[in-house]
Amino acid sequence: MAFDELCDEVILNCEDGKDFAYILKLTYLNEFEKIKNLDFKKFGIIEKDDLLFYGKNYPLFKSLLFFNEIPVFRREKESILFLKSIKINPRDTLNSLSYKEKIKLGNEFLKRCLKFVPKEYISYIPYLIFGKEYYFKGVCLKEYVSALNGLYKIGKKNKVKKLIINRELPNEGDVKKYKKKLAKKIILFKKKLNIYEINYFNLKFNDKNFECQYIYIKQSFWDKISGLFGEGIELKYYPTLVNIAYSSEKVDFMKPLFIFVDGGDISVYAKVPKLIYLKDELTLNHLNLKGKYVYFGNWKKDKFWEIVGEGR
Template sequence: MTLLDICNEIIEGEDGKVKDFAHTIKLTYLSEFERFEKEDMKVKLRKLNIAEEDGLLFYGKDYLIFKSIYYFNEVPVFRKEEDAIIFLNKIGIEPNRTLKSLSFEEKRKLGNEFLNKALICVPKEYSKYLPYIIFGKEYYFKGIELKEYVSSLNGLYKIGKRKKVRDLIVNMEIPDEDDVKKYKKKIAKRINKFKKKLNDEYEINYFNLKFKGKKFKCQYIYIKPSLWDHVKSFFGEGIELKYYPTLINVAYSSEKIDFLKPLFIFVDKKDVAVYAKVPKLVYLKNNLSLNHLNLEGKYIFYGNWSDEEFYKFLKI
C-alpha cells in the first residue's frame, strides 16, 4: 500500500471538506497540478484555505537557499555547495536565508539569474522549456508548501505511521515535527548508502525506448541484492524498496547520470521492482510517459515486472 491508497480510502468513505482534502493530497502526490487550474478545483482549494502563489519551484522552502538551488537536479547547475554560495553572493542574495523569506522581487531576481545559468547547461532545443521547471504556481496549506506537506505525509507512511497519516488527512492537520525528523533521519541514511553504491559499485547501462515514433536513449541500473543485503534490510540497515522513488531522484545529482535521459532502476528480488524517472525537460519537450510499460506515475514511475517481462523489455 501507499499514501495513494489512504487517500482513496478517505475519498470513498468521507464527504465534504475531508473528501476534497484527500483528493487534493492525491493530485499532489501524482503531480497532477494542471488539475488545480480547473475552476472546480480552484473553488475546492479556496474552501480548504489552500493559497496559490507565483513562485520558484525549488524544493525546500525552509532550507537555506544555497542548499535549495544546489539540490535542484533537473538541471545540475551547481555540483558543489560552494559554487551555489558564490553565485548567491554575486547576485546579492544572502545564502543563509530561506526561500520562504525572500520577497517577490528577490524571488524573481533569483529565478532569472538561475535561469541564465541553466541556459548554459542545456542543449538549445530544451531552452524554451526551462522557465517551466523554475517558475510556476505553488500552493500553501497552513504555511507549508503543499508538495512538501505531502512529502512529509508520505515519509510518515514509510516509517509505519499509517494510522497517524490517515488521521492527519482526515483532521487536516500538520505532521508533528519529531515524526518528520525521524523519517528524515532514516531517509538520509539510505541516501548516503545509495550515493556510495552509485559512485563505487553500480554500473550504468543503456537501452533504447520507442515511444510515439521516437527513440529515447535510456540509462539503467540493475541491482541484485545479496543475501547479506536481505539480512541488513531485515534489521532496518539496508535499502528497502519503499525508498527507491526518492533515491531515483537523488541519482540525478550524480555526474554518472545524464540529467537529460530517463533513468530506470531494476531491483531483482522475487519479481523485478521497477523505478524510473523521466526528467521534466524531457517530459515537457516530448510528453514522454512510461505508463504504457505497466508503470504508475508521471515523472517518477514504479511497478513490478515478472522476470519474463524484464528480460523481454531489455531485448526491445
C-alpha cells in the same frame, strides 16, 4: 502500499476526508493540472506564483543544490558563491524572499542553466524555475505531502490517516525522525551508486526513440533482511532515490533513468527529466507505471526482458 494507495483508503472509507485525500493523492502523483479543476480553496489551499525549487524553508544554497533537473551546482560551495555573487544571502530561505528577489534569483539561475542544456531545450527552462505552487497552512503542498509520505514510510500509517482526515500539519519531531532516516539511506545509496554499473536501452514512444539509462540491482536474501533492520535500502525509499541519483555526475540528467530491483519480480522506479517531458511529451504510464516525472510499479521478469532486452 504507496502513499497514493493510503489516500485511496481515506477516499473510500471517510466521507469527510475523501476530497482532501484526493488532492493529496494528485499532488503525490504530480498531477497538478487536475488540481486546478477542483475546489481546493475550501480546504485553505492557496495558489501562488513562485519559484519551483524544493525546500521553501531550507537555506537557499541547499534549495539550489537540490535542484537536479539541471544540476548547475553539485557542491555547496558553488551554490553559496553564486548567491553571494548576485547579492543574496545564501542562508535566506525562499519563503523569506520578496517577490522582486525571487524574480532576480530565478532569472540569474536561468542564465546559469543555459550553459548546460542543449539548444533545442532552452525555451523550456523557465517552466522548471517559475510557476504555480500550492500552499496549505503556509506549507508548500508538495512538501506537506512529502512529510506525510515520510511519516508513513517510518510506520506511522494511522497517524498519517488522522492528519489527512483532520487536515492537520505533522509533528515536526516526527518529520525530523524521517529525515534522519532518509539521510542515512541517501548516503548509503550514493556509495552504492559509485559501484553500480549503468546500462542503456532504447525506448520507443510516439514514433521517437529515447535512450534510457538503467541500474539493475539483484536483491539477495540478506539484502532483504538487512533492510528490515535498517541497514539496507528498503524499496519504499527508491522513488526518492531515483530522483536523488541525478545529482551524481555518473547519471545523465538529459536521459530517463530506471532503477530495477530484482527480488523475484522486478520493482521499477524511474524518472523522466522534465525537459524531456515538456519538449517530447515522454511519459512512462504506458509501461504500467504510476506517476508523472517520477514513476513506480512492478513487472514480471518477462516484461523486464521484453523492454530492456529488445531495447539493447
